[in-house]
């Protein structure tokens with residue numbers, strides 16, 4: 001127990017990198033959280049309502065944050081391809097640059113990267129395990145990576161005319177998902193613990209892409 005407490009206290013200290021008073025490089029911590037999320041979210045989750053859910057804010061607060069980020073030219077709204085009545089939020093090149101140069105979590109990211117790949121995998125798996133326990137208590141995760149979602153299916157051969165780049169299908173949205181998109185965050189994610197077939201396919205595809 002003392003060891004567990006010490007580990008949690010260290011986690012809380014690490015969290016000070018992304019929860020802070022005032023602003024850093026012109027953005028408050030929630031504005032950074034929103035920009036960071038939108039930079040990593042898939043097309044289904046880059047909506048004002050998904051953003052509000054992810055940052056734990058009301059629609060009105062999320063809308064104010066979007067306006068602030070638009071005012072700094074970090075975000076633009078575009079009509080959704082799937083539903084013309086909806087808008088999708090896009091991080092601009094300027095927003096991407098701001099994230100890569102000034103995001104307050106970059107220091108933590110660099111420190112974790114310095115641990116090396118094996119330690120990174122252990123840390124990721126331990127944190128995921130912890131979140132799974134919290135997930136059971138709170139019923140849902142805010143968002144997670146598409147490749148681990150129970151709605152992701154492999155596309156059958158010969159389907160999807162004109163969408164040759166899509167290798168997967170989202171069974172929830174009934175829409176194609178490309179290999180790159182499987183690495184993005186989704187707020188509709190549902191965990192599945194036993195999907196060795198797709199994991200193997202993704203691992204093979206990743207290795208082929210690197211080669």
Ligand code: SF4
Nearest residue numbers: 146149151152170186
């Ligand atoms: S498969 Fe799951 S995570 Fe991926 S887009 Fe569909 S709902 Fe989201």
